[in-house]
Amino acid sequence: MLSRSRCLARALGRSVAALQQGSCLHQRQLLAGFLCQEPAYSNNLMRQEHGTSLVKVRFFRTTAVCKEDVLTVKTPAFAESVTEGDVRWEKAVGDAVLEDEVVCEIETDKTSVQVPAPAAGIIEALLVPDGGKVEGGTPLFTLRKTGAVPSKPKPVESAASAASKPEAVVTPPSSPKEPIPTAMPPVPPVSAQPMDAKPVSAVKPSPVPVDVVTVKGSRSEHRVKMNRMRQRIAQRLKEAQNTCAMLTTFNEVDMSNIQEMRARHKDAFLKKHNLKLGFMSAFVKAAAFALQEQPIVNAVIDDATKEIVYRDYIDVSVAVSTPRGLVVPVLRNVETMNFADIERTINELGEKARKNELAIEDMDGGTFTISNGGVFGSLFGTPIINPPQSAILGMHGIFERPIAVAGKADVRPMMYVALTYDHRLIDGREAVLFLRKIKSAVEDPRILLLDL
Secondary structure, eight states: OOOHHHHHHHHHHHHHHHHHHOOOTTHHHHHGGGGOOSOEEEEEEEEEEETTEEEEEEEEEESSOOGGGEEEEEOOOOOTTOOOEEEEESSOTTOEEOTTOEEEEEEOSSOEEEEEOSSSEEEEEESSOTTOEEOTTOEEEEEEEGGGSOOOOOOOOOHHHHHHOTTOOOOOOOOOSSOOOOSOOOOOOOOSSOOOOOOGGGSOOOOOOOOTTTSTTOOOOOOOOOOHHHHHHHHHHHHHHHHSOEEEEEEEEEOHHHHHHHHHHHHHHHHHHSOOOOSHHHHHHHHHHHHHHOGGGGOEEETTTTEEEOOSSOOEEEOEEETTEEEOOEEOOGGGOOHHHHHHHHHHHHHHHHTTOOOHHHHSOOSEEEEEGGGGTOOOOOOOOOTTOSEEEEEEEEEEEEEEETTEEEEEEEEEEEEEEETTTSOHHHHHHHHHHHHHHHHOTHHHHHTO
8 A cells, every 4th residue: 555645646747747648538537536635545557548659547546535525614704793602403423414404503692593504415524512612614514415425235136137137146045954943832831829819009019200390289490501692681781781871761652643644554555565564663763863863872982992983874773572582683774764664674674583594794783772562561661771872762562541632631542662871971851852752753753754
């Protein structure tokens, strides 16, 4: 057996000589040895005529799979705000996968990233343990393409096909040394003595495992490890509580006009845009309108440089509850959107969140957050700021209650709204004026149209 370096050196010299003499049919087989990682074995010399010249070519064989047949799949690049993630394997070593079939899932601080197979093949090795932490570009697993998989053994040929071949020799099975008994064994005689009768209480039954959860009156508990998203949510909320000087101001919104507008135009809106007209688009548009009047609410403190960063764009994060936790996909450049654009984007992001298909880019950034606890029947509450933002608007349920209108009591559909803001940056005056602007724009949508 030749060493790998000597084999490669000879193969290189022979291939160069063959190229100098002209094209050769066997050159591709010869050059394939360069891509192998295992030791190569030399074969007999072979002469290939080309015109009037004779070219000596030495071939090499190897048991290794060529490099282009084995792929090493790496972790996809993360967003700037994400540094690492936890791996959860969907496949094991030896499993066959199709192209684009999910092999593993990487759970980051914000979302889960699915890693598909780049080609059909078989998983050769998992380079990271289940639950291990990985960064962007970390090798995850190796995949052998289907074309490089060793062929399975051929099935046993039928008797008819075997008999049709003259060279096939059928060897009769060897006869057993001893005959196989065919008669039933004799039944052992029954003892004439009576059986020892014991009371049922004296017989000890085998212990049966008891499920403590199903036993009446029992109490139990079990532990479940927090997933990475829940850990990150807890960490960020605690950081917001420790960093921001949070204060909440409240107001109430008369939903009569917006409900009447929705009831009048929802069918035409659905027919034209193929979208349902909801209340969230009105609050998102009203928030963008108020943020343009109070840019300090859209700003943020840079603690590193002790500067206030004013954003000239408005990216609204909309909180969405999923089985894995709370996610906040971002609507970009809301100031340029109309009601249909907002509803369409919310529907698309909400569908991706429910299917766990949100990309990190869908949740990165955001200058202001809106949380709608009203879909769960919330009356009012104090939302927590989503750092590094400076404020969050909390919507709540719509309930009919009596209010004073023109000196008389009238029952109206009312909603409490809450604005939690960072008092280090936003004064109470700006916060109250900001929330009142949202109230006015929702109660009378003509304010948005006339820019009042």
